Amino acid sequence: MNLYYDLVKQPVITEQSLKMIEDFNRYTFKVDKNANKVEIKKAIEAIFNVKVVKVNTINVKPKFKRLGQHEGFKNAYKKAIVELAEGQTIEAFNV
Incomplete structure (x- = not known):
């Protein structure tokens, strides 16, 4: 579980x-530079309990x-754009 928080740095x-x-x-x-799409998908699903489509x-x-x-x-960084399944949201963004 701690590995997931190392991959996803900040929104x-x-x-x-x-x-x-x-x-x-x-x-x-913003994600770790060495993270791939599969790892990012697993991390977002585990951290926020949502279904990632893309x-x-x-x-x-x-x-x-x-x-x-x-x-x-x-600094250079890697950015991930994550599309969620229909009807799902991440509450941290809804401010």
Whole structure:
């Protein structure tokens, strides 16, 4: 069970991700870079007790940032978009 919490790091809550929840019942999470779709599906089903229909993953590249004279890159991460079965929701997103 602890392994699942290591795979799913945090939810991504943006305007676009909230729109996807309303329209398509798709939830977005930051996940471990080495996690595959099968592992992500099992983790989401175990953590939130829902039925996952589909998982899409995206590798987000590091983004260049500058603050005054300091410059660098934001961290790269992997994002998973998880589609749930009809009629199921994740209560953590319904704020």
